[in-house]
Structures are given as C-alpha cells and as structure tokens.
Amino acid sequence: MVEPGIPTVDLSPFLRDDDNNGKHKAIEIITKACSEYGFFQIVNHGVSLDLMRRALELSKSFFDYSDEEKKKSRPSSNAPLPAGYNRDPPQSLDKKEYVLVFPPGSSFNVYPENPPQFRHIYLFSIVNS
Numbered sequence: 001m002v003e004p005g006i007p008t009v010d011l012s013p014f015l016r017d018d019d020n021n022g023k024h025k026a027i028e029i030i031t032k033a034c035s036e037y038g039f040f041q042i043v044n045h046g047v048s049l050d051l052m053r054r055a056l057e058l059s060k061s062f063f064d065y066s067d068e069e070k071k072k073s074r075p076s077s078n079a080p081l082p083a084g085y086n087r088d089p090p091q092s093l094d095k096k097e098y099v100l101v102f103p104p105g106s107s108f109n110v111y112p113e114n115p116p117q118f119r120h121i122y123l124f125s126i127v128n129s
Helices: 020-036 050-065 067-071 118-127
Strands: 009-010 041-044 084-086 098-100
Touching: 009 020, 050 098, 050 118
Parallel strands: 009 041
Antiparallel strands: 084 098
C-alpha cells in the first residue's frame, strides 16, 4: 500500500564511511519509492541551498529559450548516449524536455552554451558535493 506524502531519502550515510545500515535503508527507500511513487525527495545531500537555487535559476533560463537555441545542445544523431538536450516525442503522454548530463569526465556530455554559467554551475556542484 502506498503511504501518503513524498518519500524522503536521507543521503547523509553516504557522506560517512561507517554507516552501512543507513546506506542500506536509503537504498531500500529509493527502490520502494521508484516502484510505488515514481519519485522521491533527497535530504542531507551536502549541496548548499545557494548552489541549488542558482542551478534552478540557470535551468529555468535555459528552458525559457527558444526551441532553436535549446536544440543547439542536442546530442549528434550518431551519439552512443543521449546526453544533452532532449524532448519527449510528440506522441508521448509526457511532454517533458530535459538536459541529460553524465559525470564531468564523460566525453558524451553536450552542455548548453546559454546561459553561459550553466556548465560552470553544474561542474561546480559535482566537484563540491
């Protein structure tokens, strides 16, 4: 049975080496949340509120651009992975658009050129989290 409320995952055990029980519990919550809800919220992840706000501002700016501008960040047609800007197909019930980014060292990443700070804030958040 699905419980009311958004499932919450505490990631603080992953920031310590000595909490295997906490890590196991977090994994169980994520597994259950994905199968029963399709989403969850994360707390105690170590990313500052200021950094999250800035990342959300830049993301909103990117998605407010014209389709032409956003499409400049699409993966090439022969890319092995769909990194970069994508949009669900027109026949899809979901009409979402998104930017898929792999770890910073990945050669598959296609970062948006605009807003100019987008890549920097993403890389900064990975390095400092």
